Amino acid sequence: MSFINYSSREINCKIVYYGPGLCGKTTNLQYIYNKTNPEAKGKMISLATETERTLFFDFLPLSLGEIRGFKTRFHLYTVPGQVFYDASRKLILKGVDGVVYVGDSQMERMEANIESLENLSSNLQEQGYDLNKLPYVVQYNKRDLPNAIPMAELEEALNPTKVPSFEAVAPKGVGVFDTLKAVAKLVLTELRKGS
Amino acid sequence: MIQQLVMYEEELQQINRICEVLHRDSNAKAVLVIDKNGQAMASAGDVQELDVTSLSSLTAGNVAATGGIASLLAEKEFAGQFLEGEKISYHVSIIGQRVILVVLFDGRSSLGLVRLRVRKASGELVGVLETMVKKSQSGAGQPSVFSEITDDDIDNLFND
Numbered sequence A: 001m002s003f004i005n006y007s008s009r010e011i012n013c014k015i016v017y018y019g020p021g022l023c024g025k026t027t028n029l030q031y032i033y034n035k036t037n038p039e040a041k042g043k044m045i046s047l048a049t050e051t052e053r054t055l056f057f058d059f060l061p062l063s064l065g066e067i068r069g070f071k072t073r074f075h076l077y078t079v080p081g082q083v084f085y086d087a088s089r090k091l092i093l094k095g096v097d098g099v100v101y102v103g104d105s106q107m108e109r110m111e112a113n114i115e116s117l118e119n120l121s122s123n124l125q126e127q128g129y130d131l132n133k134l135p136y137v138v139q140y141n142k143r144d145l146p147n148a149i150p151m152a153e154l155e156e157a158l159n160p161t162k163v164p165s166f167e168a169v170a171p172k173g174v175g176v177f178d179t180l181k182a183v184a185k186l187v188l189t190e191l192r193k194g195s
Numbered sequence B: 001m002i003q004q005l006v007m008y009e010e011e012l013q014q015i016n017r018i019c020e021v022l023h024r025d026s027n028a029k030a031v032l033v034i035d036k037n038g039q040a041m042a043s044a045g046d047v048q049e050l051d052v053t054s055l056s057s058l059t060a061g062n063v064a065a066t067g068g069i070a071s072l073l074a075e076k077e078f079a080g081q082f083l084e085g086e087k088i089s090y091h092v093s094i095i096g097q098r099v100i101l102v103v104l105f106d107g108r109s110s111l112g113l114v115r116l117r118v119r120k121a122s123g124e125l126v127g128v129l130e131t132m133v134k135k136s137q138s139g140a141g142q143p144s145v146f147s148e149i150t151d152d153d154i155d156n157l158f159n160d
Helices: A025-035 A083-093 A107-126 A151-158 A176-194 B009-025 B052-072 B111-138 B151-157
Strands: A002-005 A010-018 A045-048 A054-067 A070-078 A098-104 A136-141 A165-167 B004-007 B030-035 B040-045 B080-084 B089-095 B099-105
Touching (some): A010 A176, A025 A098, A045 B052, A054 A083, A054 B052, A054 B151, A098 A176, A136 A176, B009 B040, B009 B111, B052 B089, B052 B099, B089 B111
Parallel strands (some): A002 B004, A010 A070, A010 A098
Antiparallel strands (some): A002 A010, A045 A054, B030 B040, B080 B089, B089 B099
């Protein structure tokens, strides 16, 4: 749920990166954090285990500039991808304005991809959202790996509604900002529709 | 359609005033009002040295996790939380099921005093929040700026 502050002239939106364990959600945020000017970002917070697996969420506040005199602030969150953290994932989806689904391109992660996508859809439904109506983009990460599945197959399995999708190599930044820009645009377009 | 919560000048002033009175009367270091999704809405006291954005996000995460525990235990919610540190203590209460009121205090105050003052402030905040939600839903506060946003405005954000 976006929060609009007419007094301080700010629009605040929440974007959640979702996907199976080790698909690169945190890496997306880390890359954005490293490549953003200090004045445009806040502190990145990672609630992770000792082995750097996300335990609850990562959080990165980002300012994208002004629209008609309003500062646009995006709060980026990741969910923990591991299957048994489902209760935490549900909490993080509360109040979401836009979703990035990060898929893992590797053949052996296909089942985990599908399971995570179904989990996203059902968890959103539980919160009263419909994935088909929410600003939503798909990112296929790890495109540089030799066991990456061809794009057409990934699209067929993970993007049946043909939302905007992007190939990515998150540690190198390939596709990371394209994905973020696409979902941010959709969120702002949706805000306009709702006004 | 995205549900929006909109803060207008009038309600912000009222919330700020409630925060300032609570800050003063409870001898607190700082008072924060945060929406349940982690956006900071208002504050009073020594907030310059605080990372309010991060505090808001983590507090909302904490409240959400506590709410999850409550529902597992068949409780409606745990309306308050208190964390005691060596120098700073952190008192959290959920107001009108919608926003979170945080009071940070040190040895100059006490849990009893904070609880007492929070109770009074909570009642006042509920009233302001109800007005705010009604205004957000009806769009009665002022004409929305968003209907005028063009595709170019959105594209220009990303021209870097």
